[in-house]
Amino acid sequence: ETGVTQTPRHLVMGMTNKKSLKCEQHLGHNAMYWYKQSAKKPLELMFVYSLEERVENNSVPSRFSPECPNSSHLFLHLHTLQPEDSALYLCASSQGSSGGNTGELFFGEGSRLTVL
Amino acid sequence: GQSLEQPSEVTAVEGAIVQINCTYQTSGFYGLSWYQQHDGGAPTFLSYNALDGLEETGRFSSFLSRSDSYGYLLLQELQMKDSASYFCAVSTPDSNYQLIWGAGTKLIIKP
Numbered sequence: 001e002t003g004v005t006q007t008p009r010h011l012v013m014g015m016t017n018k019k020s021l022k023c024e025q026h027l028g029h030n031a032m033y034w035y036k037q038s039a040k041k042p043l044e045l046m047f048v049y050s051l052e053e054r055v056e057n058n059s060v061p062s063r064f065s066p067e068c069p070n071s072s073h074l075f076l077h078l079h080t081l082q083p084e085d086s087a088l089y090l091c092a093s094s095q096g097s098s099g100g101n102t103g104e105l106f107f108g109e110g111s112r113l114t115v116l
Numbered sequence: 117g118q119s120l121e122q123p124s125e126v127t128a129v130e131g132a133i134v135q136i137n138c139t140y141q142t143s144g145f146y147g148l149s150w151y152q153q154h155d156g157g158a159p160t161f162l163s164y165n166a167l168d169g170l171e172e173t174g175r176f177s178s179f180l181s182r183s184d185s186y187g188y189l190l191l192q193e194l195q196m197k198d199s200a201s202y203f204c205a206v207s208t209p210d211s212n213y214q215l216i217w218g219a220g221t222k223l224i225i226k227p
Contacts, residue, residue, distance in 0.1 A: 041219055042120070042216070042217035042218055042219050042220075043205075043215075045214055045215070048214065056212065090158070102147075103147050103149030103164035103205065103207060104149070104161045105159075105161065107158040109157055109158045110158065
């Protein structure tokens with residue numbers, strides 16, 4: 001099993017749909033992250049969870065709703081998205097909530113989201 | 117604001133050496149990281165520098181100069197599989213030690 005698994009890999013949804021992205025890590029880490037990756041732009045940190053508590057929320061619109069039921073699972077619930085939300089959504093994990101301690105995050109391969 | 121600058125694209129020849137530069141403007145500094153991402157793949161961690169100097173890991177080396185707010189990733193003996201995007205990222209106390217990312221450098225390797 002890979003360290004961080006994301007499903008689905010691809011998702012197409014209309015602006016009125018509700019969908020969820022799922023992330024699971026098998027590394028025993030205690031922190032998990034959601035990032036948004038758009039072409040030719042820096043990765044944007046969306047949310048950070050440490051020990052299942054949200055510790056970072058970078059002014060993300062409320063149409064994105066994270067959920068962390070335990071230290072191994074992370075969800076991103078999507079509702080009433082806009083076309084500009086189309087992007088690659090990456091999940092990551094680390095030991096310690098500030099991956100910056102060693103700079104090392106472990107990423108999944110991402111969920112490619114297209115909003116029509 | 118806080119920002120990182122790196123070239124958008126670099127082209128090199130198989131077997132050669134290439135250097136990817138990264139300059140940063142941040143409030144404070146804790147460490148500089150480098151990541152590799154192949155098309156359709158996950159970003160993977162390459163290196164981390166918190167102190168000035170060169171860190172070597174096999175064919176890849178990473179350098180940091182905190183006084184110049186500058187670092188680089190050096191790739192030697194380039195192989196076709198090194199074709200990927202490379203991202204630098206900085207952590208700072210002001211960012212709660214979360215990584216601030218550059219926009220990435222696409223490395224194109226020609227035979």
